Amino acid sequence: MISFESDYIEGAHPQILKRLAETNMEALSGYGADEYTSSAKNKIAAACACPEAQIAFITGGTQTNQLVIDTMLHPYEGVVSVQTGHVSVHEAGAIEYTGHKVLPLPAHNGKMDADELEQFIKDFYADGNHEHMVFPGIVYISHPTEYGTLYTKAELTKLSEVCRKYGIPLFMDGARLGYALESLHTDVTLKDIASLCDVFYIGGTKVGALCGEAVVFTKKNMPNHFENLTKKHGALVAKGRLLGIQFDTLFTDDLYFKISRNAIERAEELKAIFIERNYQFFIDSPTNQQFVILENTKMQELQKNVKFSFWEKYDDSHTVVRFATSWATTKEKIEELKKFL
Amino acid sequence: MISFESDYIEGAHPQILKRLAETNMEALSGYGADEYTSSAKNKIAAACACPEAQIAFITGGTQTNQLVIDTMLHPYEGVVSVQTGHVSVHEAGAIEYTGHKVLPLPAHNGKMDADELEQFIKDFYADGNHEHMVFPGIVYISHPTEYGTLYTKAELTKLSEVCRKYGIPLFMDGARLGYALESLHTDVTLKDIASLCDVFYIGGTKVGALCGEAVVFTKKNMPNHFENLTKKHGALVAKGRLLGIQFDTLFTDDLYFKISRNAIERAEELKAIFIERNYQFFIDSPTNQQFVILENTKMQELQKNVKFSFWEKYDDSHTVVRFATSWATTKEKIEELKKFL
Amino acid sequence: MISFESDYIEGAHPQILKRLAETNMEALSGYGADEYTSSAKNKIAAACACPEAQIAFITGGTQTNQLVIDTMLHPYEGVVSVQTGHVSVHEAGAIEYTGHKVLPLPAHNGKMDADELEQFIKDFYADGNHEHMVFPGIVYISHPTEYGTLYTKAELTKLSEVCRKYGIPLFMDGARLGYALESLHTDVTLKDIASLCDVFYIGGTKVGALCGEAVVFTKKNMPNHFENLTKKHGALVAKGRLLGIQFDTLFTDDLYFKISRNAIERAEELKAIFIERNYQFFIDSPTNQQFVILENTKMQELQKNVKFSFWEKYDDSHTVVRFATSWATTKEKIEELKKFL
Amino acid sequence: MISFESDYIEGAHPQILKRLAETNMEALSGYGADEYTSSAKNKIAAACACPEAQIAFITGGTQTNQLVIDTMLHPYEGVVSVQTGHVSVHEAGAIEYTGHKVLPLPAHNGKMDADELEQFIKDFYADGNHEHMVFPGIVYISHPTEYGTLYTKAELTKLSEVCRKYGIPLFMDGARLGYALESLHTDVTLKDIASLCDVFYIGGTKVGALCGEAVVFTKKNMPNHFENLTKKHGALVAKGRLLGIQFDTLFTDDLYFKISRNAIERAEELKAIFIERNYQFFIDSPTNQQFVILENTKMQELQKNVKFSFWEKYDDSHTVVRFATSWATTKEKIEELKKFL
Secondary structure (H helix, E strand, C coil): CEECCCCCCCCCCHHHHHHHHHCCCCCCCCCCCCHHHHHHHHHHHHHCCCCCCEEEEECCHHHHHHHHHHHHCCCCEEEEEECCCHHHHCCCCHHHHCCCCEEEECCECCECCHHHHHHHHHHHHHCCCHHHCCEEEEEEEECCCCCCCCCCHHHHHHHHHHHHHCCCCEEEECCCHHHHHCCCCCCCCHHHHHHHCCEEEEECCCCCCCCCEEEEECCCCCCCCHHHHHHHCCCCCCCCHHHHHHHHHHCCCCHHHHHHHHHHHHHHHHHHHHHHCCCEECCCCCCCEEEEEEEHHHHHHHCCCEECEEEEEEECCEEEEEEECCCCCCHHHHHHHHHHC | CEECCCCCCCCCCHHHHHHHHHCCCCCCCCCCCCHHHHHHHHHHHHHCCCCCCEEEEECCHHHHHHHHHHHHCCCCEEEEEECCCHHHHCCCCHHHHCCCCEEEECCECCECCHHHHHHHHHHHHHCCCHHHCCEEEEEEEECCCCCCCCCCHHHHHHHHHHHHHCCCCEEEECCCHHHHHCCCCCCCCHHHHHHHCCEEEEECCCCCCCCCEEEEECCCCCCCCHHHHHHHCCCCCCCCHHHHHHHHHHCCCCHHHHHHHHHHHHHHHHHHHHHHCCCEECCCCCCCEEEEEEEHHHHHHHCCCEECEEEEEEECCEEEEEEECCCCCCHHHHHHHHHHC | CEECCCCCCCCCCHHHHHHHHHCCCCCCCCCCCCHHHHHHHHHHHHHCCCCCCEEEEECCHHHHHHHHHHHHCCCCEEEEEECCCHHHHCCCCHHHHCCCCEEEECCECCECCHHHHHHHHHHHHHCCCHHHCCEEEEEEEECCCCCCCCCCHHHHHHHHHHHHHCCCCEEEECCCHHHHHCCCCCCCCHHHHHHHCCEEEEECCCCCCCCCEEEEECCCCCCCCHHHHHHHCCCCCCCCHHHHHHHHHHCCCCHHHHHHHHHHHHHHHHHHHHHHCCCEECCCCCCCEEEEEEEHHHHHHHCCCEECEEEEEEECCEEEEEEECCCCCCHHHHHHHHHHC | CEECCCCCCCCCCHHHHHHHHHCCCCCCCCCCCCHHHHHHHHHHHHHCCCCCCEEEEECCHHHHHHHHHHHHCCCCEEEEEECCCHHHHCCCCHHHHCCCCEEEECCECCECCHHHHHHHHHHHHHCCCHHHCCEEEEEEEECCCCCCCCCCHHHHHHHHHHHHHCCCCEEEECCCHHHHHCCCCCCCCHHHHHHHCCEEEEECCCCCCCCCEEEEECCCCCCCCHHHHHHHCCCCCCCCHHHHHHHHHHCCCCHHHHHHHHHHHHHHHHHHHHHHCCCEECCCCCCCEEEEEEEHHHHHHHCCCEECEEEEEEECCEEEEEEECCCCCCHHHHHHHHHHC
16 A cells, blocks of 8 residues: 555654754753754744744644734734635634634635735725724735645735735745745745745645744744743643754755655656546646546545545546655655556 | 753653654554554553543643643633642643633642632532632642642542542643652552543653653543544644654553653652752652752852752742753763762 | 614614613612513513523623624534624624634525535535534524525525534524514514524614613523623623513513514615615615615715615625614604605 | 612613613714714713723623723733632633633732732742743722722822833723722722723713723723724624713713712711621721621521622621612611611
8 A cells, every 4th residue: 555645644854863863862951942943943044044034833734823823913803814725624713713713715726816815905994894894914825725736926926015015914834835945836935935924834744844833933023922822822842852953954954945855756757647647637736735536436446555635526426636745755656656547 | 061950851762762763654644543643542541441541642731731621621610720730820821721710729739638629619609609700610630740749549539539529520730640650659550540530641741752741531531523622722733643653652561650760760869869968858759850949059059060940939048949850860960960069 | 864874873662761760770689680581581482482492681792693602612613604694794703702613605695595504514524624624513694684684484494404404503693683573575483483593582782672682592502501601701781680671671562573563664665765766776675774776976965964874885886885774763764865865 | 678789789870861761762873983972981081180091881890801801911911810809700700711811919808919919020020930921911900899998099009100110001990980989988089090090990880870881091002993802802882872871971960979979878877887786897898888797697587678698608607798889779778777687
């Protein structure tokens, strides 16, 4: 059985395990007050070309989205997201748990349209009744999106401009950010993101770490007492070294980018195979998640040897499924897949 | 510089790192649906002699307290804790964040008195106005307490009886549970705890794991849709293997107990040194945290070579400080401490 | 200047003021433990033909929606509402404030379609990922809707059947319930509502009271310690008599229905005038709210003499506006409006 | 049966009912955008000698405490209150419902000591661990307290100075403020309060209104979008006239003060009777609530003819009970009480 179930089916990049082992018996202060955490922050700020970046490490993606959105919002505000956004549909109401509404916009292949965003904000302020409504207080986008798609630099710039025009911070969920940055079909760099977004996170869990996301506040805009609020959310890790060492390793010698590139190369190979065999794609994804339409009998047959994710029903006889590659996917696994298609 | 700053200054027990490395490239399903997580649950249930135990793994202690208390309480209820309880003072309001009040009782060396608990509950129901008050809905105790002290089996039994009499679940915070179980001065076993408590957790972060706590619901009383609520709290870990493999390792060949015993042995040695040198103890602790009263000049001198934690001011010329041993503390470090006292 | 701005522009029905004055100096216990509150509950239960009804009085509509929905939901659930539902758009996020998501369905003239509801529930349970999503936990409808429209008995029955099939309570927001019940174009009675809904409220604020809504739990399903939860929400009124006496008066000699009928009669007259003058309606409303499309110049001219509410932009030269009648609207006011059209 | 059960057993001052009736059919805009509400605000600002006062009207006391405290606090902060404070014990956890902790200080006859407050704040900031604790963010006092006692001007000034020194707003719960201001034993005026407090409220419910409290922000410090936040709390009243007209009446021709004085005069008479008959007082109260220690047999006998409130058990044979007078208490009722003592 070979698995393309997700990009978090393997453990951590071996270099991370090595560094954890090497530093294991060093006595380090807790809660992120250790030298590895500091070093990781410095390396990330440098990679972002954002010396004033304020950085925090959080265990997982939903935790990060919940914490960042809650602490960036005023109490009268909500978060604008496309309907298919992770915070909108797949976080069990974690945002609402913090008392904030998710304000949905239409999704276009998982992406938000800057014009629609501006119209939404304009309409809000034009509504005479808006004091009885939830104010748009932060804009949430994911890159890659939940459908593997990417914003172009022009699109991202336009979203950023709309946000700044109305004084609303732009937040990018980068749970799979490495796979966006290393896509063969992107013109968006990490520096662009640090410049265009007010806050974003660099995903570790899905890109080679055991766990962990690096939140980057780019405009000296980290909420006051963010450590306290992290603790209040139950999200503060005692052994901060676990996150610090992992990100310090990922941002040494470009490891984060190199291992992301592997996922992209394997995804391109996988894509080529499906194209060659005349499979239909549900969406054209330039990243590590590939959405294929399978005839149902074929799907059931394939499941005997290959793990992948159910995505959604396509029609009565077809299903959309997802194949994900990762930093750890081998060429051999791709080759093996061929046998079963 | 040698450090007794806390019991989370080192990484993980080497056996854990070894198992993480050995299993690293296995493709495992996420969110705890992997075989190591299942195995860990089975081993813990067995160690608890509680075959019907329902077990969940959570990243850290505050997260666990917040999640368990919130999901076990009805909305009209709060949690009863002694004033010095971790949930009461050192979690940045994480319980209140979930909408629930912490109802404080007096602490006796960090412990709750069963008679005072019963009187509190009786007084609550006797108050004609209690529909305008917060109902006692769960009882929180820590074992060891925040002051390193332990409940006797008789004390724990009495607390459990009061709780059952009034239909209120008893929750034990076992962030340092190993150090309680392996104390030379305890008659309380893990099986006793599983029998007397309705829910408790076995701390990993402070007892040899990189992170992680194992929550045990002992009476088939895990809240409905607990996975969903864990997600809603932002506490669900994608790579559940990280927690599963660690606890599977800790509960193989009694590793959890053996490494806990090391902390106790070192603490007894450390205690003996302080006694020999005529230091005063703030409290008589039978576990891995030792609270010593230092004359302030002595304290400043000592800080040049030894790390320990400020606890509280004792008087104008003395301070209470904490020395903590752990699973990783060596005999050599204890010997070295002697030089500076 | 004559006003059709809303149905809460006047004070209270004179009979209510009279009863408040007559009972004013009686010494009554607080928090609803007075005889008028009891009497009001009995009369409402009788009017609903629901002897087992459990009834509570709350000051206003948003408060009621927030309290009922929050206390009826499990923590892993949200409320299903059409996108135009009051709880979805015009309550400043009051539902999300309680930690629950509003799950939006398409609106059809303000109404929910039972088939779409069933499909939504089915899709939810069919989604393999639904433990990471918000469970549908209560269905919210308004009657009349925010667009003045009404469910037929057949439609309401079907919604109720879907809800029962999936074990989800049906909640009706009846902020303007009198105007639904007295519409010339309805086959739904108060008894039907009590039978088909699990909980609903009878609006007072917009139907002759100074303030107040009567929540009716029809299936012995009032949440435990509802008084405590009302207090916790800040919604418990000390002088419960204020709500009790008002509803006791409204449900004496069918006053609630008679004064609702006045609003309907005036609305029909108003409608006839607009039709006669060839105005376009935005929606065909059988209740006290009438939505008319005005040419923008005409609108500005009319505003010099008549107050009405802006509803939404229709096109570049036209606007949708709302004219509302109430229990207090006089025939004279309708006549006067003619002059300005 | 005569009742001294509370100060909210009667309806409203007749002048209020008269004004409600006189203005009843005027068409007024909702949500406080009416002329009576504006007029009431102006009159209150004048009475406070605080022209820059920002004023809002809320239905009840718990609602007001919950709304003010929640909206004034940062998310990392809690409210400091004495242990017997209403927000601490008798609001069913309404503060915690908003996610904030109540930080308890010792009560001295219901009052907070300024030195203890300062020590608490100092200790908080001196604690090296305070980022893991709840920051003191607002100070809550009640005047009169829950035990009928009053702060002197010197005490209030000192509290205010401590608050300003540490940048923490001082909030006064004035649910019974009239009875404080008209006490024969006070040197604190409404102007003093407006000057010394950052926010306070003038209670209506217990001082002659059907319902309603007037919140006064004295330092141009009303939270942004307070109307929206009031709506989000479910606390915005559609017919704002109900609150506006009541307070406009109460602050016309000093009515609020005159009717408060009646309660004080009756309380002094009642007190004199108890003294004359050699009853013991539990506390020396200079306001409208009198706490008397009754022998239990006597208490049961008295209950046949007189209503009063159980307060707390004094010893095995005695009970503390409360007698409350109000704006509506007559001399005759006091005379009648004599018969039963």
